[in-house]
Amino acid sequence: MKECYLGVDIGSISTKGVIIDNDNNIIKSLYIWTEGNPVEAVKRLISKLKANLPKSIVIKGIGTTGSARKLIGLMLDANIVKNEITAHAVGTLSRIPDARTILEIGGQDSKIILLDNGIITDYSMNTLCAAGTGSFLSSQAKRLGVDVEEFGELALKSENPVKIAARCTVFAESDLIHKAQIGYDKKDIIAGLCRSVVINYLNNVGKGKKIKGPIVFQGGVSKNKGVLKYFKEILHEDVIVDKDSHLMGALGIAILSKKYRTEKTYSLDINNISFETIGSECKGCANNCEVLKIYKDKVLIDSFGNKCPKGAVKS
């Protein structure tokens, strides 16, 4: 019998799952698209993770993180539900214990985490704007007719990246069209985009933060070699990208679920469980809170979204 732990990171764009053993080794991992439906994505994720899993493995803990952590935490009956900042820090520290700075760029949010002696000392997340995140890159890739996976390779080929006014996603797009129309080469435009993501990130999320080495870059965008190149160039320092850099959140939450494990054993048979959410508007006052009711096998298990006791749903 081998004791294992499942960590699930449900982001806006992608859903990540890892199964780790007691020594934090990844036994199995998976990265799939969320496609706007976290419940379905997690069902797919788990059924794929479950396939071909050795019989000797028992799951002793489940953790969830990412923007849908609360919902999926209820669905999987997780023993820990934690924010992505802590999860990312824990995950990274398990691989690179002396990391001082974590640069993380995901689908819709980006964050910077500063560490000292293995504890978080400061962090920040993008607030008002999504320029400089993964969705920005993927939408621009679509516009240029390039696969987002090839983006990085193409950017590396460029020798003079085009300057793109990338303060805002929409304006960046118009500037990009303009640059394409006046005849710039595609690879130079792509390199310019990668560069603008870095500049935007450092000006927005990284503002006022002292970035010290060792620097770790992770999140989906860390797989983009172009962005990595410009981070190194602009920060004048080496930037480490782990081979599992896209899974760090899931790894971190799996480690946390190990830390908070109980005697309970979890089953991964969730495909047959019906899991439904019904949203309704509370008419108690002019706040009109959107209350979300969560049913598991037709039984109400939780509700959230109400600002005051008036909107509380009684089961």
Added chain:
Amino acid sequence: MSKNNQGAKKILSFPQMGNYYIPVKYLFKHIFSCEIMSPPNITTKTIELGSKYSPEFVCTPFKYTLGTFIESLDRGANILVQAGGGCRYGYYSELQEQILKDLGYEFTFVNFVTAGNRNIKNILKEIRKFEPKFKKIRALYYLFITSKMIKYMDNIDHYIRENIGFEVEKDSFIKLNNRMLKDFSKVKSYYQLRKLYKSYFMKFRELKINKPENCLKVGIIGELYTVMEPFANYYLERELASYNIEIKRYTNAHYLVFEKAREVKKYLKYASEYIKYRMGADAHDNIGRTKYLCTHGFDGIIHIKSSFCTPEIGAMPIINKICKQYNVPVIYFSFDANTSEVGIKTRIEAFYDMIEMRREK
């Protein structure tokens, strides 16, 4: 959308902020002869209305108070009272009056702070606009009771903030506080008020709490309206209390009205290595408080403001510097009508994890 409330019975209303509508209503009820209407509770609709008719880049207190005025007018109020602050808020009344008049409302606007200036003569002139037989001596007496009521409320609030995160019975503090406020609003004399305060203070102390010796302590500083109106800060204090954190907050109505003038000089002296002159509104106070919190064993500081709050934007780099120097974590929140609540919760949770981790090491 012309609403003619003029000519009918006089109904006075004022902006909403925290629980302070209770003492304000108490004061007005005793010194004015017209009917006093409590401002409606702030809801999502208030801020929607306020944002719709406000300049886009004005700070949120403007939007909240404008929204409240519109809701009050729709409910039949025809006299509105506004008072200003030490920043551009001091000039808000004039603009709000114009916006409301342009919307077709007819009402008397009473502005206690004209163009950033507060003086008795002006206030009396404003009051006589709708209350020709205003009695000054009576007003002074009730002003005294009201000031004490605010002081007592703030004292109790202070105790609540320190202990609510550790209450044994859920909502016991809030329930008792609501009962106290209800009783406060009915007092007839200062003597009665003081007796009530003392008995409630005992009751608060008797509420069961489960507070560890060295619990986590967090200080909240920032722009005054956002700090004091829980709706405007997305119930930040309630959220923090749910993590069993002791909360320290300085800004309250008693401080602003009665103590600030005196305290500011102290703060300027206390933090003289960081600041030499006043920066408007509460910016310099917050810099002084940051130094205090950093040197008195607080685990973290949360700075909140409404978006586009100029004095606080000026204070933030200095606050950052002080916190770096003393190695105390600080986070900043800027709230406006479009803030995502989930984002705030994620950041608070991470902040809690961070200060807890630092404690463990």
